Amino acid sequence: MSEVLERAHSVAASVRDPELPMLTLADLGILRDVQVDEGGRVDVTITPTYSGCPAMATMRDDLVHALNTAGFADVSVRVALAPAWTTDxxxxxxxxxxxxxxxxxxxxAHNRGGPVPLxxxxxxxxxxxxxxxxxxxxxxxxxxxxxxxxxxxxxxxxxxxxxxxxx
Structure with a gap:
């Protein structure tokens, strides 16, 4: 991992969850990926705890702000719904x-390998x-x-x- 990528990942991993501020997005398992291209653009991928999570916009804004403050001018945040987040x-x-x-x-979490009994x-x-x-x-x-x-x-x-x- 390059030094720039390590720094970007470290900054993104330190962002706190707005609903559970004792956790970082990395601790919660929401932070899925951080990439930096040759031009210095940072692409962050996050997965919501559930599809209607009202905190996603705040998480995105907090990630962009933290990375901008750390000197990364071009930041995008992508939401990935698959695989679905799990408390595991x-x-x-x-x-x-x-x-x-x-x-x-x-x-x-409960077994996800088959039908879910009602x-x-x-x-x-x-x-x-x-x-x-x-x-x-x-x-x-x-x-x-x-x-x-x-x-x-x-x-x-x-x-x-x-x-x-x-x-």
């Missing part, structure tokens, strides 16, 4: 940062409270502070917490 792309550092911020990190019952997740570590938790709402999170309450410490849903 969150880095170990990202998972630790989520837990440290009081958000339960996702378990491994279930109408509550989703079973193997999670623990990010504050005290207890597994004695209950789902209070499938809809948390953002679309990618569910709200839980711990029976041991009685604290509510977000859980990042597995995708």
């Amino acid at each position: 792309w969150i880095s170990p550092r990202g998972r630790a940062a989520l837990a440290e911020a009081g958000i339960s990190p996702p378990s491994p 279930t109408l019952g509550p989703i079973r997740r193997d999670i623990a409270c990010p504050r005290c570590g207890s597994a004695d938790v209950e789902l209070t709402s499938e809809f948390g502070s953002t679309a990618c999170k569910a709200l839980y309450r711990c029976h041991a410490c009685l604290e509510p917490f977000d859980h990042m849903k597995e995708i």
Whole structure:
């Protein structure tokens, strides 16, 4: 990797997610690729956590601003929808940062190898409270502070917490 490409990648990788500011786009697995051509144009590829993610425009603007500030005048950001983002792309550092911020990190994503069975019952997740570590938790709402999170309450410490849903 050339020095210019390394620098561009480092800058792009340091941009924080607007909804989960404890994570960089790289930690979240949204940053897919960074390329620099012979003329110095930087092309960044990002993948949204889901197709309707309202933060994509902010991520694009933040990437362009960070790279422009670092001296890269010509920057484009491309959105790639395939392969679809999965919570499995969150880095170990990202998972630790989520837990440290009081958000339960996702378990491994469900098997994507075949048909997805339709279930109408509550989703079973193997999670623990990010504050005290207890597994004695209950789902209070499938809809948390953002679309990618569910709200839980711990029976041991009685604290509510977000859980990042597995995708």
